[in-house]
Amino acid sequence: MGAHTDTRNRIQEVAIRLFTEQGYEATSLREIAEALGVTKAALYYHFRTKEDIVASLIEDRVKALDELIAWAGGHPHTPEIRGELIRRYSAQMTRGRHHEVMQFMDRNKTALQGHAKVDLMRERMGELMQALCEPDDPLPVRLRRSMALFAMHAAWFLIRDESTTEEERTAAGLQVALELAEGSGG
Amino acid sequence: MGAHTDTRNRIQEVAIRLFTEQGYEATSLREIAEALGVTKAALYYHFRTKEDIVASLIEDRVKALDELIAWAGGHPHTPEIRGELIRRYSAQMTRGRHHEVMQFMDRNKTALQGHAKVDLMRERMGELMQALCEPDDPLPVRLRRSMALFAMHAAWFLIRDESTTEEERTAAGLQVALELAEGSGG
DNA sequence: GTCTATACATGGATAGAC
DNA sequence: GTCTATCCATGTATAGAC
Known part of the structure; x- marks a missing residue:
């Protein structure tokens, strides 16, 4: 349960909230990243694609x-x-x-x-x-x-x-x- | 009930089918137009926006x-x-x-x-x-x-x-x- | 692990000819 | 009423530095 797992978990938490509230397509990776205080590119380190976030x-x-x-x-x-x-x-x-x-x-x-x-x-x-x-x-x-x-x-x-x-x-x-x-x- | 009303109706028919089958965001106006054998711009004569199609x-x-x-x-x-x-x-x-x-x-x-x-x-x-x-x-x-x-x-x-x-x-x-x-x- | 910068595609919408 | 051409915004995804 290092920083890796933690960030990954925080991404999932924010993603499912925004996907549900605003919609999957209406929620950009930029938006998720900003809510976490990181950049788009950082997300791509933890998940290969947007679809992978859903899969997880x-x-x-x-x-x-x-x-x-x-x-x-x-x-x-x-x-x-x-x-x-x-x-x-x-x-x-x-x-x-x-x-x-x-x-x-x-x-x-x-x-x-x-x-x-x-x-x-x-x-x-x-x-x-x-x-x-x-x-x-x-x-x-x-x-x-x-x-x-x-x-x-x-x-x-x-x-x-x-x-x-x-x-x-x-x-x-x-x-x-x-x-x-x-x-x-x- | 001229050609105007007719085309408008055909657009609605194709739109609701594609919106339901493939999804609203996944269905582009180009796709609807092609299914009707016209161009995107033609649709904009009958509906001011994509949202207007939904409203209708x-x-x-x-x-x-x-x-x-x-x-x-x-x-x-x-x-x-x-x-x-x-x-x-x-x-x-x-x-x-x-x-x-x-x-x-x-x-x-x-x-x-x-x-x-x-x-x-x-x-x-x-x-x-x-x-x-x-x-x-x-x-x-x-x-x-x-x-x-x-x-x-x-x-x-x-x-x-x-x-x-x-x-x-x-x-x-x-x-x-x-x-x-x-x-x-x- | 996270950043900046950017490639690349696609979509909605408009201008102006016919 | 419909066309061609184009504008412009946005989105996913990647390259490469730190």
Whole structure:
């Protein structure tokens, strides 16, 4: 954990904040550099490209998704397993930068298209969805299950209320997600 | 409805498609022009700026939201009124370019930040939300009601299945939205 | 590790001819 | 209404000094 790792971390911190607030394309490397009190060229010592900064930001999230998919692969598609999968997903959102990463991606959907790591992560989300529902489930069920995952993101960034605690967000997201997954019609 | 109106319409059609597929910033005016077989300069005859194209795309949606908000303003906040509000919202999605506009905006959140008409529309969505829930409603209720609106968008673009008909999408979105608005916890 | 300087591409937008 | 030509700002990325 020398000065190298530290600067690298500070770059990531500022980058994800600005990418989320102002947008990925609207945020120049010059702007990130200035916020850190260094120059553009300094960033290029730590990251080969702008895309590499993004890749570094989401790699923990991809790993976490891989674990979830692997776990789901060893279990049958039952309501109980779906519930547990959702609980585990919810728990991930409380750790590290995971919910920040999801918000960053949600707000920059098109801008991140074509980034290798981002496309990989979209694939993983698709695989996770397949663990939550069969292709021949009725449309309302598929819609509800897709939205179950979204509920756990939305709890963090759809509700903008500053006074809401992290525990309340997590609980609300989890509750709505579980209802959506096993609601009256599915 | 002369050649003027026609070309203008064709520009809008190509623009919203490319903005949604590839992204707003990733789509240059040159690219739109080439897809139409004209030059960049020709576009500038019909629209003063790139931002003006966006404004023209969403203005019908803003008008539709205004109508909805006005209607809600004349009624109390009851489950029945909320249900009717959601039904009317759902009906709007089946007309004109409304669901395409919502998808375009969903996929380009940050890129459209600061566009006057887009910011206006975000305000309107906020007002509509206020018609659906009180500030002191419990968090899961607020989350569910926010997601009710999202469900009606998601029915159109979260489910990518080509064989799904427009009627099925509309019905599924409406059903899930109504469940979310008046679910077990809200 | 960070700097200055700069190459190089691309995009939005305008001027003025036809 | 559409064209050619061009301006100008900005962005990513690199070379090379310190």
